[in-house]
Amino acid sequence: MKVVDLTQTLDERTVLWPGSEPFTAVADDGYDADGYWSRHLSTPEHAGTHLDAPIHCVPGGAAVGDIPAEQLVRPAVRIDARALCGGDPSWVLRAADVEAWEAEHGRVPEGAAVLLCTGWDAYRTDPAAYLGEPLGFPGYGGDAAALLVERGAAGLGIDTLGVDAGASTDHAVHRTALPAGLWHLEGLVRLDAVPDTGATLVVGALRLPGASGAPARVFALLP
Numbered sequence: 001m002k003v004v005d006l007t008q009t010l011d012e013r014t015v016l017w018p019g020s021e022p023f024t025a026v027a028d029d030g031y032d033a034d035g036y037w038s039r040h041l042s043t044p045e046h047a048g049t050h051l052d053a054p055i056h057c058v059p060g061g062a063a064v065g066d067i068p069a070e071q072l073v074r075p076a077v078r079i080d081a082r083a084l085c086g087g088d089p090s091w092v093l094r095a096a097d098v099e100a101w102e103a104e105h106g107r108v109p110e111g112a113a114v115l116l117c118t119g120w121d122a123y124r125t126d127p128a129a130y131l132g133e134p135l136g137f138p139g140y141g142g143d144a145a146a147l148l149v150e151r152g153a154a155g156l157g158i159d160t161l162g163v164d165a166g167a168s169t170d171h172a173v174h175r176t177a178l179p180a181g182l183w184h185l186e187g188l189v190r191l192d193a194v195p196d197t198g199a200t201l202v203v204g205a206l207r208l209p210g211a212s213g214a215p216a217r218v219f220a221l222l223p
C-alpha cells in the first residue's frame, strides 16, 4: 500500500488565517534529571492542515471530538482543477464542474471525502501569494457545495486556507456544508498525488471535545 501524506508541517512559519493567535512551541530548557525533554504547544484550532467541525458555524453542532471515526476514514474522490483554476485566485468550483467530473468518473459516491486540487499548496511558504492581498485564493462555490451535500459527501477538502474562496463574503460553503453535518479539511497539500478515484482518506484529527477545529495528520491510502 502506498501512503501519501497530505499534511503541512506545523510550526511558527505556517501561514495562518489573518488575525489568528500565533502558533507557539515552548521547549523545556533541556533534558531533565530523569532524561526527558518536551515542549508546550499553543495553537489556533484552525492552523495548518486542519479539520473544521460543524460547531464551527452551527451552535450546538458536532465538535471535532464528536465526529465518529467512521466519518474520518472515507473513500476519497479528487477533483483536479489545476487546469481550470490556472493560478487564478478568483477561481471558484461550480456545480457544473462537479457534473463534468461526474460525466467522466461517475457520480460522487455517498459517503465520499471530496478533495479539490487547485495547486495552491505551491504557494504555502509565501504568505502574500497563499493568502492574497487582499484576501484571495480559489475555493468551492456555494452551488458546488450544495450539489455535494445532495450527493451525500462526508466532507470537503481543499489545498488552500479555506473551502470558501478567499474573496467570498457570504461563506456559502461553510453555511451549506457544516449545517448538513459535513466536515471540512483545509490547508491540505500534495493533492496532485491523489488519484481521482480509488484512494482512502484517513483524517487523524486530535479528539478534542468542544473543538471547532483541530490540526490533523491526513493520509491518502492508495490501492
Ligand SMILES: [Zn+2]
Binding pocket: 046, 050, 051, 052, 186, 213
Ligand atoms: Zn478551518
